[in-house]
Amino acid sequence: MYTERLQTFTLWIEKGLNKVFSQKYNPFYYHGALPNFFIWTLFISGLLLFAYYVPTMTKAYPSVKYITEQIPFGNAFRSIHRYAADGMMIFVLLHMLRVWFTDRYREYRIIPWLTGVILLTITFLVGLTGYLLIWDQEAVNLTSMTVNLLGALPLVGAGLAEFFMPGGKMVDFTLTRLLFLHLAIPGLLMFFLWMHYLRITRPVTDAPAPLYLLLLGGLFMICGFFPVELGADPNRAAFSQSISFDLLYMWPQWLAVKGWDAGWVWALTLGVIVALLWLPYLHKKTLRGQFAHVKFENCTGCSLCYHDCPYEAIEMVDRDDDTRFKRLAVVDAGRCSNCGLCVGACAFKAIEIPRRESADVLEEIKVALATTSS
Amino acid sequence: MTSTENKEKIIGLVCERSVELKDQLDEKGCLKDDPNVQIIKVPCSGMIQPIMLETALKNGADGTFACGCRIGDCHYREGNKFLRERLLGTRMPKIKPSTDQRRIQAYWLSVLEYEKLQEMVGDFQEYLKTIDSSDAATGSASQAVEASS
Ligand code: HEM
Ligand code: SF4
Ligand code: SF4
Numbered sequence: 001m002y003t004e005r006l007q008t009f010t011l012w013i014e015k016g017l018n019k020v021f022s023q024k025y026n027p028f029y030y031h032g033a034l035p036n037f038f039i040w041t042l043f044i045s046g047l048l049l050f051a052y053y054v055p056t057m058t059k060a061y062p063s064v065k066y067i068t069e070q071i072p073f074g075n076a077f078r079s080i081h082r083y084a085a086d087g088m089m090i091f092v093l094l095h096m097l098r099v100w101f102t103d104r105y106r107e108y109r110i111i112p113w114l115t116g117v118i119l120l121t122i123t124f125l126v127g128l129t130g131y132l133l134i135w136d137q138e139a140v141n142l143t144s145m146t147v148n149l150l151g152a153l154p155l156v157g158a159g160l161a162e163f164f165m166p167g168g169k170m171v172d173f174t175l176t177r178l179l180f181l182h183l184a185i186p187g188l189l190m191f192f193l194w195m196h197y198l199r200i201t202r203p204v205t206d207a208p209a210p211l212y213l214l215l216l217g218g219l220f221m222i223c224g225f226f227p228v229e230l231g232a233d234p235n236r237a238a239f240s241q242s243i244s245f246d247l248l249y250m251w252p253q254w255l256a257v258k259g260w261d262a263g264w265v266w267a268l269t270l271g272v273i274v275a276l277l278w279l280p281y282l283h284k285k286t287l288r289g290q291f292a293h294v295k296f297e298n299c300t301g302c303s304l305c306y307h308d309c310p311y312e313a314i315e316m317v318d319r320d321d322d323t324r325f326k327r328l329a330v331v332d333a334g335r336c337s338n339c340g341l342c343v344g345a346c347a348f349k350a351i352e353i354p355r356r357e358s359a360d361v362l363e364e365i366k367v368a369l370a371t372t373s374s
Numbered sequence: 375m376t377s378t379e380n381k382e383k384i385i386g387l388v389c390e391r392s393v394e395l396k397d398q399l400d401e402k403g404c405l406k407d408d409p410n411v412q413i414i415k416v417p418c419s420g421m422i423q424p425i426m427l428e429t430a431l432k433n434g435a436d437g438t439f440a441c442g443c444r445i446g447d448c449h450y451r452e453g454n455k456f457l458r459e460r461l462l463g464t465r466m467p468k469i470k471p472s473t474d475q476r477r478i479q480a481y482w483l484s485v486l487e488y489e490k491l492q493e494m495v496g497d498f499q500e501y502l503k504t505i506d507s508s509d510a511a512t513g514s515a516s517q518a519v520e521a522s523s
Contacts (some may be wrong), residue, residue, distance in 0.1 A: 007485075008485065009488070009523050011447075011485055011486055011488025012486060014444070014484065015484060015487070017487055018444065022444060023444055023445055024445075026444075027448075028447075029444070029445075029447055032448075053510070071404070097464075101483065104448070104449065108375075137389060137507055141475070153455070200451070201451075201452075202452070215397075235403030282435045304466055304467070308420075308456055310450055310451040310452045310453075310484075311450075311451075337450055338417070339417065339418050339420065339421070339450035339453060340416070340417050340418050340420060340450075340453075341418065341420040341421065341450060341452065341453050341456060343421045343423065343455060344420045344421045344422055344423050344453070344456060345456070345466075346467075347425075347466070347467040348421075349421075353417070353421070354417055355417060356417050356421065358421070358423060358426070361387070361414060361416060362425075362426060362429055364414050365385055365414060365426065365429050365433065366429070366433050368385060368402075368403075368414070369383070369385070369412075369430070369433040369434045369435055370411040370433070
């Protein structure tokens with residue numbers, strides 16, 4: 001399968017990274033934790049911006065200008081917020097590619113994958129609204145492009161365009177609604193992140209401190225060398241102005257400027273989302289309904305397997321049969337990955353996975369030693 | 375008497391997702407490069423029970439090792455981490471204190487790292503020759519278990 005080659009490719013990169021970072025600090029081993037780092041950086045830097053931002057037509061630009069020029073480290077915070085958003089998108093994409101390439105995205109991992117696609121969409125929407133809030137001439141131009149794209153959607157398009165530009169005009173509501181979305185969508189992100197972790201026992205959400213320091217250092221360096229700028233005042237400037245697009249977030253608008261029809265831009269956007277949602281179902285099923293089995297007569301109810309199962313597939317239930325044990329491990333077939341971690345955890349030979357019985361492993365060890373030592 | 379007679383017999387429990395051994399094994403499942411090393415595959419190193427390693431030693435192996443993926447890259451997220459903790463004695467079920475822990479090692483290697491495995495198994499064999507079996511001091515496993523980082 002093509003996935004095998006993708007996996008070898010990923011492992012090859014990781015082998016190189018192990019040489020640079022050592023196994024303990026290899027950033028690829030914290031692929032889920034790194035997006036979390038950017039979420040926190042964005043939250044903290046965003047708080048300061050939010051404290052001074054005024055979402056009205058006449059005051060938005062001056063308030064951003066005030067942040068940029070008057071507040072101590074104001075522009076540093078703007079720069080951090082901007083580049084952390086880029087970092088967020090890059091590391092979320094890397095995380096997605098890694099779980100895909102290493103074949104960790106289907107069957108019992110379907111919930112993390114599907115919620116992941118939603119998280120990706122949400123990340124994109126937060127960044128998009130953020131760029132519009134700057135409200136310099138560039139942002140104003142981008143806003144009208146965005147509303148044009150929205151208006152081209154069938155059925156809902158007209159309503160959406162009206163929501164952002166009542167009567168086809170930019171008014172104070174335009175900005176309050178953008179700001180509302182920019183703050184409310186991250187709330188949704190938190191909700192879906194909770195769903196993302198539902199089937200993952202002990203998700204690795206933290207990386208070691210040296211990695212954080214490295215990322216922060218890198219972020220500060222970029223901010224120092226390329227501090228963000230503020231464009232012209234939209235209340236005064238001439239309309240025509242060149243726009244520099246951040247393609248991580250503004251590619252739909254960029255495509256529109258390149259002459260793409262709005263319909264094609266939407267077809268591409270929705271096509272990518274649907275393809276990503278579909279991806280896990282294209283792969284042949286490999287588990288074929290296999291899952292761990294508990295031997296009731298051996299289980300002591302010690303719950304070691306329950307604690308060690310990496311996919312929340314084991315539940316401890318009360319038992320009242322003729323044994324002296326009070327609890328029993330029960331496996332949820334749909335969640336089980338057939339990994340055997342529960343076998344390694346059980347000291348009572350009470351749980352087995354069908355593809356490899358622990359008794360067979362022990363037998364093979366004995367046979368191997370019996371034939372050679374004679 | 376074969377030429378392998380004076381070499382140490384080793385049992386290796388290897389995760390089928392770590393080091394690729396497809397072309398390295400003979401028909402009995404021993405390493406072609408070193409027929410004294412018998413490989414037994416398991417779906418994940420997290421499935422390896424300490425009792426499996428103890429059984430190998432009890433039945434006459436001179437040494438035994440477990441091999442899983444790089445720590446941080448377990449396909450099932452936590453398997454190798456847990457085995458490592460069991461061998462280090464910080465997670466239940468632990469390895470029995472009475473086992474000669476000098477004769478147990480663990481390696482954490484990816485599909486691409488057969489050469490490294492070969493090298494470390496070679497070192498292990500050399501090391502096994504130097505230790506005296508009558509003196510079953512239960513040396514600390516920590517050094518061995520950290521071997522490949
Ligand atoms: C806001 C962005 C995201 C964050 C903060 C995030 C965070 C995480 C974390 C912490 C884990 C647990 C890793 C572990 O402990 O093994 C995880 C797992 C996972 N994520 Fe994400 N994720 C995000 C976006 C995505 C996206 C966009 C996708 C794919 C479309 C995705 C797919 C998955 C999958 C399939 C797993 C399960 C991997 C496994 O079981 O080994 N995630 N994520
Ligand atoms: S570890 Fe074994 S004995 Fe303990 S609860 Fe699980 S199946 Fe039962
Ligand atoms: S095999 Fe055991 S540890 Fe692995 S997912 Fe299934 S129940 Fe959980």
